[in-house]
Amino acid sequence: MLARRIALGVAAWLVAATGVVVLVARPEDCPAITVTEAQNGIDAAVRWLEVNQHPNGGWQYRYNRATRTDLGGYNYARHSGAVLALYQAGDRTTADRGVSFALDRLHREHGWAAFGTGNSFDVGASALLVAALGQRRLDTGDPKYDQVMADLGHFLVSMTEPDGKVQADWRPSTQTASGTLAFYTGEAWFALSRLERLFPDQGWREPAERIGRYVMKRRDDAENIYPPTSDHWGSYAMDETLHWKTAPSAELVQMMDGYVKRLVGIFGVQTRFESQRTGKGLSLLLRGHPTLPAGLGTIGEGMGALARYEGTRGRTDEQAKIMTRISCVNARLLARQVTGTGDPHADGAWFHSDVTQVDDQQHPVESLVAYVHLASRGSNGG
Numbered sequence: 001m002l003a004r005r006i007a008l009g010v011a012a013w014l015v016a017a018t019g020v021v022v023l024v025a026r027p028e029d030c031p032a033i034t035v036t037e038a039q040n041g042i043d044a045a046v047r048w049l050e051v052n053q054h055p056n057g058g059w060q061y062r063y064n065r066a067t068r069t070d071l072g073g074y075n076y077a078r079h080s081g082a083v084l085a086l087y088q089a090g091d092r093t094t095a096d097r098g099v100s101f102a103l104d105r106l107h108r109e110h111g112w113a114a115f116g117t118g119n120s121f122d123v124g125a126s127a128l129l130v131a132a133l134g135q136r137r138l139d140t141g142d143p144k145y146d147q148v149m150a151d152l153g154h155f156l157v158s159m160t161e162p163d164g165k166v167q168a169d170w171r172p173s174t175q176t177a178s179g180t181l182a183f184y185t186g187e188a189w190f191a192l193s194r195l196e197r198l199f200p201d202q203g204w205r206e207p208a209e210r211i212g213r214y215v216m217k218r219r220d221d222a223e224n225i226y227p228p229t230s231d232h233w234g235s236y237a238m239d240e241t242l243h244w245k246t247a248p249s250a251e252l253v254q255m256m257d258g259y260v261k262r263l264v265g266i267f268g269v270q271t272r273f274e275s276q277r278t279g280k281g282l283s284l285l286l287r288g289h290p291t292l293p294a295g296l297g298t299i300g301e302g303m304g305a306l307a308r309y310e311g312t313r314g315r316t317d318e319q320a321k322i323m324t325r326i327s328c329v330n331a332r333l334l335a336r337q338v339t340g341t342g343d344p345h346a347d348g349a350w351f352h353s354d355v356t357q358v359d360d361q362q363h364p365v366e367s368l369v370a371y372v373h374l375a376s377r378g379s380n381g382g
Contacts, residue, residue, distance in 0.1 A: 030275050030328035031335075035375050038368045041334050045361045045368075046091050048348035049082060052358075053094060057101030059358045065338070065346045066354040076105070076116050077124030077187075078359040084132035085365040087139065095132070102129050103148065107172065112158055113151035114170060121170045123159050126152045127187035131236070134194040146199075153195050156188045157207045164214025165222065180223050186233030189215060193240035200245035209252065212237060216259040230266045232302030234259070239305040242312045257313070260306055264322060267303050271325045274299070274332060293336065293350030297363025300329035304370020311374075323374060330371050333364045 052060040059082060062071035079098065086095035106113045107121055114121035115129050130152045133145045159167045159177055166185040167177035192208035212234075220228050238256045241248050248256075277290045290296075303326045310319040338346050349356045350364055 029332070031331045033327060033331045033334060033371075035372055037334060038330055038372050038375075041330075041337055042089050042365055042368045042372065044337060044339060044348035045350075045365045046086065046089050046094070046348075048344075048361055049086060049358075049365075050091070050094050051344045053097060056104075057097040057099070059098075060345065062355065062357040063345045063349075064355050065341075065343060065351060068343065068345070070345075071355070073357075075359075076102075077122060077128055077184075078357070078362060080115065080125050080128035080132055081362040082358050084128055084135060085362045085369070087132055087135040088369045089365055092136070092140075095136070099129075099133065099136075099145070106148075106151075108151070109172065110158065111151075112154035113148065114155045115152070119171055119173055121155075121172070122181075123156060123166055123168055123184040124181070124187050126155050127184065127191040130156070130191035131187070131194055134191070134198055137198055149195060150199075150202075153192060153204060156191055160188065160207050160211060162210075163218075164210040164212075165219075166211060182219065182223065182225055182229045182231070183233060185211065185215060185219060186229070186231050186237065189237040190233045190240065193237040193244075197240050197243050197245075205244070205246075208237070208241070209248075212241070212252070213255070216255050228262070228266060230270060230299065230302065231263060232298040232305070235263060235302040235305035235309070239308045239312070242309060256309075260309055263302065264306055264318075267299050267306070268325055270299050271303075271328055275328055290332075290336070290352075292352050293333070293356070293360040294363045296329060296333060297360075297365070297367045300326050300333065300367025301363060301370050303329070304367065304374060307370070307374055319374075323371075326367070326371050326374070330368055333367060337364075 049059065054060070058074065058079065060070055061074045063069070064071055080102065083095045083098040083102070086092075086098065102115050105117050106115060107117075113126075115125040116122065130149050133149050136142065136145065137149070155170075156166075159170065161167065165180060166188045168179035168181045168184050170177050189208060189211040192204050192211065195202070196204040196208050215231065215234055219225065238260060241252075241256065274291055274296060303322050307319045307322040307326065310316075310322060333350065336350055338349055338351060341347055346356075348361075350360045352360070
């Protein structure tokens with residue numbers, strides 16, 4: 001009887017172990033990449049953004065390569081995100097044309113400005129425009145857009161509740177704000193944290209901290225978000241906070257350290273899951289199709305900000321661990337980037353089911369730029 005029980009126990013363990021191997025511990029596909037390869041990927045994507053920019057500074061938003069069809073549509077938050085990616089990549093000329101497009105579409109009232117048109121102005125478009133113009137300011141020192149950033153910042157503050165919750169949309173027709181969106185909240189946190197870095201003592205610190213505390217302590221529960229937000233924009237915000245003229249309090253830094261640890265875990269699981277996707281065979285059955293290029297890029301850029309954070313905090317061992325994950329994400333991105341087709345609307349882009357849109361270039365570029373800066377110059381890429 002004892003021998004039978006032992007045999008049954010061993011068999012159960014073997015079944016469980018086999019299940020873990022087949023269903024969970026699938027092999028990862030993370031080939032090594034070089035800084036040169038990553039930079040080549042950035043250059044190709046930037047060329048796509050150059051070629052597919054309209055004379056007014058906007059972009060061809062959505063394209064099907066199988067039918068060679070412009071699918072139309074537009075999204076102002078993703079427009080601002082593309083401008084940010086171009087400034088990060090060093091293409092100021094194309095980015096500046098994107099800024100001109102946005103400035104032609106500013107709505108002003110109550111002492112603030114919002115980017116958009118029509119009956120609704122969302123926080124994301126204005127927040128990422130602040131982040132983009134802030135990147136330009138950090139890189140050049142040019143004060144040309146300082147007042148625009150301040151006006152947009154005042155809009156973001158007006159959309160922030162006393163508890164730190166950020167309303168998503170403003171409707172001028174009714175003079176009301178409504179809704180929430182997790183990424184808009186993170187974008188507002190990033191934008192206001194960048195304004196505090198650039199313009200200390202001008203009132204940006206308090207709302208930036210208010211949003212940050214809400215995000216780190218309450219947002220996912222308060223807004224019924226599950227699974228927990230993989231907060232790439234919040235990662236940027238925490239990196240910015242460490243560069244404030246007046247250092248954040250020890251209590252806030254401790255809170256950020258805890259949130260960084262949480263995000264590293266979330267991004268790490270996402271990276272491992274994606275690295276096991278081949279899009280065919282058993283992997284397709286168990287893991288599904290590879291994720292959207294924009295989604296994969298957010299993992300890399302989010303971890304890039306966390307790696308910079310850990311470097312600034314002096315935790316080089318933790319930074320090195322994150323760099324391994326970023327390298328894996330970018331290897332996956334480079335393997336999926338389209339080149340050599342002769343189609344100017346396809347070469348340099350990333351596609352999912354033959355369709356690409358502008359954020360499928362934005363987020364991969366930001367991920368690759370983070371890797372290049374970290375691998376080439378250490379943790380001070382800001």
